[in-house]
Amino acid sequence: VSKPFHAGDRVLFIDHKERRYLVTLEEKGEFHSHAGFVAHANVIGHAEGTTVESTKGAKYVVMRPTLEDFVLEMPRGAQVIYPKDLAPIAMLADIGPGHLVFESGIGSGAMSMTMLRAGARIVGYELREDFASRAKKNVASFLGEEATERFEVHVRDSYAGIELPGQGRFDRAVLDLPEPWQVVPHLASVMQAGGVMVAYTPSITQAVKVREALLGNRGEWVAMRTLEVLHRTWHIEGESVRPDHRMVAHTGFLTTARLLTAR
Numbered sequence: 001v002s003k004p005f006h007a008g009d010r011v012l013f014i015d016h017k018e019r020r021y022l023v024t025l026e027e028k029g030e031f032h033s034h035a036g037f038v039a040h041a042n043v044i045g046h047a048e049g050t051t052v053e054s055t056k057g058a059k060y061v062v063m064r065p066t067l068e069d070f071v072l073e074m075p076r077g078a079q080v081i082y083p084k085d086l087a088p089i090a091m092l093a094d095i096g097p098g099h100l101v102f103e104s105g106i107g108s109g110a111m112s113m114t115m116l117r118a119g120a121r122i123v124g125y126e127l128r129e130d131f132a133s134r135a136k137k138n139v140a141s142f143l144g145e146e147a148t149e150r151f152e153v154h155v156r157d158s159y160a161g162i163e164l165p166g167q168g169r170f171d172r173a174v175l176d177l178p179e180p181w182q183v184v185p186h187l188a189s190v191m192q193a194g195g196v197m198v199a200y201t202p203s204i205t206q207a208v209k210v211r212e213a214l215l216g217n218r219g220e221w222v223a224m225r226t227l228e229v230l231h232r233t234w235h236i237e238g239e240s241v242r243p244d245h246r247m248v249a250h251t252g253f254l255t256t257a258r259l260l261t262a263r
């Protein structure tokens with residue numbers, strides 16, 4: 001059973017057009033929109049799914065955000081990987097409880113949050129200090145302090161090399177940065193045999209370069225695949241049942257491989 005809302009909770013106000021607004025509840029806070037405002041006090045103490053009305057009569061359903069909601073609404077520095085790709089990456093990389101994951105870059109932390117929620121421990125390399133701290137704030141805000149203890153971020157250039165972590169070799173590696181082929185050659189020195197890597201690249205020429213890097217030391221990597229995830233939503237209303245006219249035709253390519261022999 002979900003707990004009643006209290007001050008400090010992050011909630012979504014959802015209007016009749018399904019527009020969403022991420023809000024942190026405060027005892028004396030107000031949520032303002034074109035339709036007047038709603039005092040947070042009208043939400044605090046109520047159960048999830050409560051409906052509130054603004055001073056100008058607009059109705060909002062209030063719910064806690066899911067991870068998908070949060071990733072789409074959270075404060076961002078860098079471009080995030082969208083939920084459509086986050087879940088398949090977590091599956092392809094076989095992210096699970098206790099896995100030690102090397103992640104680079106960290107950006108706004110959308111991928112990190114997905115893996116932390118699946119129970120992973122992350123050592124991340126991120127070039128920009130401001131992005132690293134934004135990501136840590138996002139993780140703490142949605143997943144809580146416990147998750148931040150499994151999230152170690154270094155302001156470092158992963159093209160220059162990867163240090164063996166204190167916790168032992170990495171089980172998994174997830175790359176989302178402009179030139180992942182510059183990171184691939186370092187992975188065999190810090191990952192376990194049998195480890196899985198996934199690189200997300202917006203362009204197919206980047207994916208090709210990743211594949212070439214994986215082939216670089218012949219026989220080191222196996223089970224290479226490159227794929228993309230197409231996501232087509234449907235319009236379902238009475239007799240009108242058909243694909244929506246618009247779809248996001250492209251986000252990125254996912255390239256995965258397994259390490260055969262560690263160096």
Ligand SMILES: C[S@@+](CC[C@H](N)C(=O)[O-])C[C@H]1O[C@@H](n2cnc3c(N)ncnc32)[C@H](O)[C@@H]1O
Nearest residue numbers: 078081105107108109110111126127157158176
């Ligand atoms: C597209 S963003 C990552 C977004 C992240 N996957 C997410 O879902 O929120 C790419 C990040 O890689 C970082 N980056 C670029 N080159 C890097 C490098 N050589 N080493 C470490 N990080 C790097 C950038 O600063 C940027 O934050």
